Amino acid sequence: MFASLTTRTFALATLCAAAMLPLSAANAQQATEIQITYDGAFQPNELRAPAGKPITVKVKNNTAKAMEFESKTLKVEKVIPSKGEAVVNVRAQKAGRYEFFDEFNEKARGTLVVE
Numbered sequence: 179m180f181a182s183l184t185t186r187t188f189a190l191a192t193l194c195a196a197a198m199l200p201l202s203a204a205n206a207q208q209a210t211e212i213q214i215t216y217d218g219a220f221q222p223n224e225l226r227a228p229a230g231k232p233i234t235v236k237v238k239n240n241t242a243k244a245m246e247f248e249s250k251t252l253k254v255e256k257v258i259p260s261k262g263e264a265v266v267n268v269r270a271q272k273a274g275r276y277e278f279f280d281e282f283n284e285k286a287r288g289t290l291v292v293e
């Protein structure tokens with residue numbers, strides 16, 4: 179009885195420790211937040227972020243038309259309504275240069291530099 183209770187307690191403790199692990203891992207890699215605006219061009223159009231950490235790009239669309247923030251290399255796309263704001267979540271990336279653009283106006287382009 180005592181032995182089985184101890185085993186169960188131990189199993190429960192192991193479970194708790196395992197459950198807490200992803201939380202501390204998530205805290206350890208807090209997302210880098212970048213804020214940009216769009217007025218027909220991205221401001222700024224060169225962004226910087228550290229490698230190996232998720233990145234949150236907050237995009238504010240100041241134009242009278244919807245736009246779509248898109249990056250093929252970052253594998254993200256998000257439509258942002260006129261005068262709207264959206265958060266684009268980017269996974270942790272390796273060092274490099276990643277291009278993004280407005281899919282509705284492909285002349286508007288920018289680069290995310292991960293280093």
Ligand SMILES: [Cu+2]
Nearest residue numbers: 246248255281
């Ligand atoms: Cu698209």
